[in-house]
Amino acid sequence: MAVFKPENVEDFFEIGEVLGSGHFGQVRQVRERATGTCWAGKFLKIRKIACSRLGVDRSSVEREVEILQTLRHPNIVTLKDVFESRAEVVLILELVSGAELFDFIAEKDNLLESEAIEFMKQILEGLGFMHSKNIAHFDLKPENIMLSDKVSPNPNIKLIDFGLAHCFHQGEEYRSSSGTPQYIAPEVINSEPLSTASDMWSIGVITYILLSGLSPFQGETDEDTLKNVIAMKYEFFERDRMTAEECLLHPWIKPITRKQVAN
Numbered sequence: 001m002a003v004f005k006p007e008n009v010e011d012f013f014e015i016g017e018v019l020g021s022g023h024f025g026q027v028r029q030v031r032e033r034a035t036g037t038c039w040a041g042k043f044l045k046i047r048k049i050a051c052s053r054l055g056v057d058r059s060s061v062e063r064e065v066e067i068l069q070t071l072r073h074p075n076i077v078t079l080k081d082v083f084e085s086r087a088e089v090v091l092i093l094e095l096v097s098g099a100e101l102f103d104f105i106a107e108k109d110n111l112l113e114s115e116a117i118e119f120m121k122q123i124l125e126g127l128g129f130m131h132s133k134n135i136a137h138f139d140l141k142p143e144n145i146m147l148s149d150k151v152s153p154n155p156n157i158k159l160i161d162f163g164l165a166h167c168f169h170q171g172e173e174y175r176s177s178s179g180t181p182q183y184i185a186p187e188v189i190n191s192e193p194l195s196t197a198s199d200m201w202s203i204g205v206i207t208y209i210l211l212s213g214l215s216p217f218q219g220e221t222d223e224d225t226l227k228n229v230i231a232m233k234y235e236f237f238e239r240d241r242m243t244a245e246e247c248l249l250h251p252w253i254k255p256i257t258r259k260q261v262a263n
């Protein structure tokens with residue numbers, strides 16, 4: 001069992017405003033007392049009774065910590081420290097002070113295709129790094145794609161929220177029905193074995209929304225959305241989903257000629 005720092009997190013960090021919350025608990029801005037540096041604290045209530053709906057299993061926290069400790073990349077949020085006291089674990093993470101990607105785009109009058117390409121390139125670079133470590137995110141969606149800061153004219157993309165992430169081991173079969181209906185792949189809905197390719201389905205949905213402003217499978221209810229995803233009312237020329245690495249080599253993202261660059 002992983003051992004986290006038993007000290008009281010408030011001895012080292014001043015707890016600030018709530019940045020976001022979910023079934024997992026809360027993300028709050030925290031200020032390091034020794035340096036004045038601001039970080040993001042993910043406050044997780046640990047489930048004490050297995051059948052309880054409140055809180056998260058300690059095993060899932062250990063899995064996320066192990067995955068975050070493996071991932072060091074400019075487009076993936078970094079983990080600094082982990083504290084545990086009583087029934088709470090606190091992940092101290094690099095603060096991402098920009099907006100969620102889609103909120104940033106919503107505030108602009110329009111998004112240039114060159115800007116969309118740059119955003120997709122950075123998302124794919126972070127995801128390609130994860131996949132090179134046999135780690136799948138399994139919850140890729142606009143809310144989990146953030147911008148590094150509010151002021152830079154060319155902000156960096158940061159992938160966050162690794163609560164559903166999974167590291168595949170040789171020969172292992174992994175199934176999960178978790179995720180967000182608009183973005184999950186058919187194999188998730190059909191309880192089939194998953195892989196990093198399931199993230200590439202989500203990338204396809206995100207790219208579609210980024211370029212069209214429309215969500216391809218969204219229905220009136222989550223049930224309708226899931227039915228739309230598995231109805232397969234679409235045709236692809238390519239039979240197999242591209243990997244993140246293959247996407248980065250696609251002419252839309254990596255121009256082949258100066259003429260393409262000029263466009």
Ligand SMILES: COc1cc(-c2ccc3ncc(-c4cccc([C@@H](O)NCCN(C)C)c4)n3n2)ccc1O
Binds near residue numbers: 064095143
């Ligand atoms: C929510 O889980 C994570 C959040 C983060 C994280 C790291 C740095 C950071 N800076 C700002 C934020 C932030 C800001 C607003 C909302 C959230 C989060 O609560 N919501 C993200 C959406 N997700 C829960 C669907 C997080 N974060 N979130 C990292 C790993 C996680 O598993």
